[in-house]
Amino acid sequence: MSDNNKTQDVDDNTSAYDVIDPAINLGDNPGDHSGNSLSDTPSQNSNNNFSDDAAAKQRESIGTNPYPSGWIGWYSTVLLALLYWLSLLDRSIISLLVDPIKKDLGISDVQFGMLHGMAFAVTFSLFGLLAGTIADRFNRRWVVFTSVTIWSLATAACGVAHNFWQLLLARVGVGAGEAGLNPSATSMISDLFPPEKLTLALAIYALGASVGVGTAFLFGGVLVEKVAATAVVVLPLIGEVKSWQAVFFIIGLPGLFISLLSFTMPEPSRKGVQRRQTQSSVVSGLFSSYRDLLHFIGSRKQFFMHHYLGFGLASVCFVGGSAWYPAHMARAFHWPPSQIGLGLGVALVVGGILGKLLCGFAIGVLYRRGYKDAQFRWYGGCLLAALPMGVVAGITPNPWLFLVLLGLFVMLLAPLNAVYIASLNLVTPNELRGAGVAFFGSTVGLLSLSLGPILVAVFSDWLFGGDAIGLGLALLFGLVCPVAAVALLTGSGAMHNAVVAAEQWTRAKN
Numbered sequence: 001m002s003d004n005n006k007t008q009d010v011d012d013n014t015s016a017y018d019v020i021d022p023a024i025n026l027g028d029n030p031g032d033h034s035g036n037s038l039s040d041t042p043s044q045n046s047n048n049n050f051s052d053d054a055a056a057k058q059r060e061s062i063g064t065n066p067y068p069s070g071w072i073g074w075y076s077t078v079l080l081a082l083l084y085w086l087s088l089l090d091r092s093i094i095s096l097l098v099d100p101i102k103k104d105l106g107i108s109d110v111q112f113g114m115l116h117g118m119a120f121a122v123t124f125s126l127f128g129l130l131a132g133t134i135a136d137r138f139n140r141r142w143v144v145f146t147s148v149t150i151w152s153l154a155t156a157a158c159g160v161a162h163n164f165w166q167l168l169l170a171r172v173g174v175g176a177g178e179a180g181l182n183p184s185a186t187s188m189i190s191d192l193f194p195p196e197k198l199t200l201a202l203a204i205y206a207l208g209a210s211v212g213v214g215t216a217f218l219f220g221g222v223l224v225e226k227v228a229a230t231a232v233v234v235l236p237l238i239g240e241v242k243s244w245q246a247v248f249f250i251i252g253l254p255g256l257f258i259s260l261l262s263f264t265m266p267e268p269s270r271k272g273v274q275r276r277q278t279q280s281s282v283v284s285g286l287f288s289s290y291r292d293l294l295h296f297i298g299s300r301k302q303f304f305m306h307h308y309l310g311f312g313l314a315s316v317c318f319v320g321g322s323a324w325y326p327a328h329m330a331r332a333f334h335w336p337p338s339q340i341g342l343g344l345g346v347a348l349v350v351g352g353i354l355g356k357l358l359c360g361f362a363i364g365v366l367y368r369r370g371y372k373d374a375q376f377r378w379y380g381g382c383l384l385a386a387l388p389m390g391v392v393a394g395i396t397p398n399p400w401l402f403l404v405l406l407g408l409f410v411m412l413l414a415p416l417n418a419v420y421i422a423s424l425n426l427v428t429p430n431e432l433r434g435a436g437v438a439f440f441g442s443t444v445g446l447l448s449l450s451l452g453p454i455l456v457a458v459f460s461d462w463l464f465g466g467d468a469i470g471l472g473l474a475l476l477f478g479l480v481c482p483v484a485a486v487a488l489l490t491g492s493g494a495m496h497n498a499v500v501a502a503e504q505w506t507r508a509k510n
Contacts, residue, residue, distance in 0.1 A: 135438075223250065313483055
């Protein structure tokens with residue numbers, strides 16, 4: 001940075017989160033574009049192709065703490081991805097049990113949409129607020145361990161439900177447990193890797209989601225079909241249960257043992273701290289964290305407006321589709337559960353892995369070339385490219401074309417969590433990162449998780465006369481994807497300025 005862009009010392013009457021004006025003039029900064037136009041590119045005369053060594057020297061110059069060795073970072077990331085996989089497996093297995101649950105409990109598609117979406121999302125959001133401030137103050141390994149234990153027990157509890165309300169309550173427990181993983185896991189990963197590697201690390205972590213959902217369909221379909229061969233299953237210590245109830249026990253209980261792996265990874269030192277948090281009471285910490293977070297959001301209005309709108313709408317598409325793919329294939333193509341599971345599992349796992357790895361490497365290259373808004377630019381383009389694939393997939397009568405298009409659609413949109421969290425954490429001070437991720441999940445995430453599955457059912461039942469899930473999916477993708485893309489692409493300048501501001505206050509504090 002040039003000297004005339006450096007920040008003055010913080011005035012006593014100035015908030016710690018007002019150190020840098022996000023609209024600061026960046027024109028004199030070699031290698032950075034102004035961010036005022038989507039067509040801006042880094043100066044051709046500056047050295048934008050920073051190597052990892054150069055980036056490390058740049059970090060040293062701004063006084064950041066050293067990062068742990070690579071194997072520690074990648075081991076922790078892979079382990080957290082495993083736990084993320086488990087959470088998505090427990091969360092998504094219900095999608096393969098739509099028809100037996102509806103038959104035994106006598107519920108409608110809209111009620112199932114509530115079970116899959118709203119019951120989980122409301123609790124996930126509310127408990128996420130609490131988990132976020134805990135992650136910013138206490139040992140994050142313990143938060144992860146407790147979360148895995150709770151959601152595993154709650155998943156097993158779905159297997160004892162005998163009516164809609166009991167199953168709703170169990171799904172509430174799943175949401176409460178899973179709420180604690182993301183704030184702590186993403187905060188830890190952000191302290192394990194430098195900025196130019198952060199999106200790739202978060203993409204590896206997010207692979208757990210793709211593999212989790214894919215595994216739910218791939219192996220879950222086989223499990224459902226095998227268990228469904230008998231109407232009643234006898235489980236040790238539990239007794240007789242319906243076949244769909246047994247699936248929840250088989251999927252949920254192993255998590256109680258897997259949770260112990262949380263203690264095999266280190267608790268990394270916190271980096272990029274602007275103000276030290278104290279281990280105050282949870283209640284007082286909850287209020288102070290979100291008061292400070294809201295103040296920080298207010299100082300970066302343009303960035304957060306585009307971020308929340310763009311990634312929130314993308315979540316509506318992604319979650320809404322995931323809830324209904326199995327039911328659509330069963331009704332439109334008349335495939336059995338095992339065949340649905342195999343087809344969807346391969347499409348989602350392959351597409352998710354390729355998409356997240358490609359996204360991580362591509363954003364790393366863009367970031368090293370000076371594009372500090374790389375997450376917004378890349379994902380906005382992916383939304384536009386995915387639009388026709390999602391629409392055609394919803395209306396095609398050919399199951400194989402559906403799976404191919406779905407795999408490509410997922411490849412482009414699966415990095416959602418990696419890019420929205422990386423862009424948040426690049427801008428947000430360390431002591432607010434857990435709260436920031438939780439706040440997004442509890443506001444925009446709540447709406448997307450709740451609305452996505454229900455919108456597809458509403459479109460199907462109210463606009464297309466019922467039993468038209470494919471048309472509901474096509475309409476959802478056609479309406480939401482382009483708006484989300486525009487929100488991100490027009491906000492790329494705001495992200496660029498916010499990242500530069502974060503770098504400047506980091507330099508000013510050190």
